[in-house]
Amino acid sequence: MSLWNKHAIFEKNSIILSVGILIVVAIGGLVEIGPLFYLKNTIETVGGVRPYTPLELEGRDIYVREGCYLCHSQMIRALRDEVERYGHYSLAAESKYDHPFQWGSKRTGPDIARIGGKYSDDWHRAHLNNPRAVVPDSVMPRYGFLADSPLDYRHVREKMKVLRVEGVPYTDEDIAQADADIKAQSSPDDTAAVDALDKRYPKAVAHAALGGAATPTEQDALVAYLQMLGTTVDFKLYDEKANWR
Template sequence: MSIFGFHYRLERKAIGLVLGIIVVSSIGGLVEIAPLFTIHQTVEDAPDMRLYTPLELAGRNIYIREGCYACHSQMIRTLRDEVDRYGPYSLAVESKYDHPMLWGSKRTGPDLARVGEKYSDQWHVAHMINPRDVVPVSVMPAYDWLLSTELRTDDLSLHLKAQRAVGVPYTDDMIANAAVDAYGQSSPDAPQADGVTRRYGKATTVRAFDGLPSRLTEMDAMVAYLQVLGRLTGAAHKSTAEAGASQ
């Protein structure tokens, strides 16, 4: 009996067909679920991994709000040309605290996984105001209103709480001081700046990202987020160095 003949006969028996569907679906589900039991073996350890500050998280929310992920990916593949252009390939652990993840696959613009500190704050501000001023062939739209729009901070603690609910280890102290820390990170001379480095580590960048320390804008948040991409942990650079040493 051919496989097609067996299938035609099976279609005439409702119970047999249902059981067949259950078996095939179970196999597919097992293939998808089984690897999750070994996830701790496949995700790299990153003891130096730090959290997004409230300002950086606000910038990430703006990045999502404006649909930036539709044109920029945040995942460098292991292909040689990608590594040569963008830097070390992305590791799973680098997206450990990204909810939702923004890996993407569409690249109307370049990948941003390693854009942190590649350009100055002034470059990013100019790029947001009018992309053609710094990249003449850019097709990116302008986001000049970010510089004149005050950043909303009264709900930042709620955003941190939501992140903690899905596994990001924000402390009660971080949540309670979210609004204060957002202001402090963009105002290096303010007393609130000390609290940012105390809660998030000395590696945290504290400066007036939009060049205007007197006010907190959405541009501050966006630039702060872009400048930390690829810099939450040094695991990728360490992995590349170890791979080179073993060759």
């Protein structure tokens, strides 16, 4: 039997083939899984990244529920044309509190990793109600029903407790004040409550609830989530190329 035909041993003997497969899979698994034990040494340290506020967390869940990630990625690649269009390339540390992260690769619509603060709350509401009213060529479906759906945040504390188990640094105080923080972020006129929110979640932006309603809507939560994307890190401190624009 020539050297080139020795693979026939594996093809004709199922036991030997199975053992060979296990060996190859084991080696491949060690190569891929081994570095994960040192992951903390490979993720950059970035100041400013914080957990989501309770309202932003609820908005993120709505974003995922409605499948927004299917058309909008949150991953700006380290290519000049992408940086010039969308902003500083995405850092792994920005998504360390995402379970799961929303990087993605498909863009039917633009990347939204840096959309926070780019448009006003009213623009986002108009875009959700009727995308073509602000972007004539948009193929995005309407999400106007979110404005008529009161936000059900009865389980937000349980969500935060689960995320804490997964490594998100929510404190007991954060969890205990979750309901109050949701009301504060949707009621910017309550200065004391907004100040308390800002101490727990730096750079959290208060957004007036639609129509001044006592209970925020699902649209309010989604807008709060969109408006924080890409706003927690001052990229000028990390890379001068952030000024390419």
